[in-house]
Amino acid sequence: MDIQTLSRLRQDLRRLAAELGREIEAVFGRAPLVKGTVYEMARKCGKPSCACARGELHRSTVMSWSHQGKTRLMSVPPERRTELRGKSEEYQRVRGARAKVSAISKKMLAVIDQIEQVRRE
């Protein structure tokens, strides 16, 4: 058995497990979230006499999300902007953590396989 390789792999696995523990914290939160992205939209209404035709675009806050493969759009009233932005950010945090947990898990499995190889008689 290659003790040095085993020692390095064990360190790798411990480091990944600690990383996994940190990333997963974002998922343990209890704050409500909304599946969507909040952003400001600027558009023209199409009336040639409107100010938007001269570059003063109509601005509104919207939230978009994907539902059954389609992108849905909802206009966000001013009084809900802060709330929905916060909940959307929480959603992005959880999704980000999920992606990292997935990547770290794959690395852990690879290290575990290597440890098995080194320890095999």
Ligand SMILES: [Zn+2]
């Ligand atoms: Zn207009």
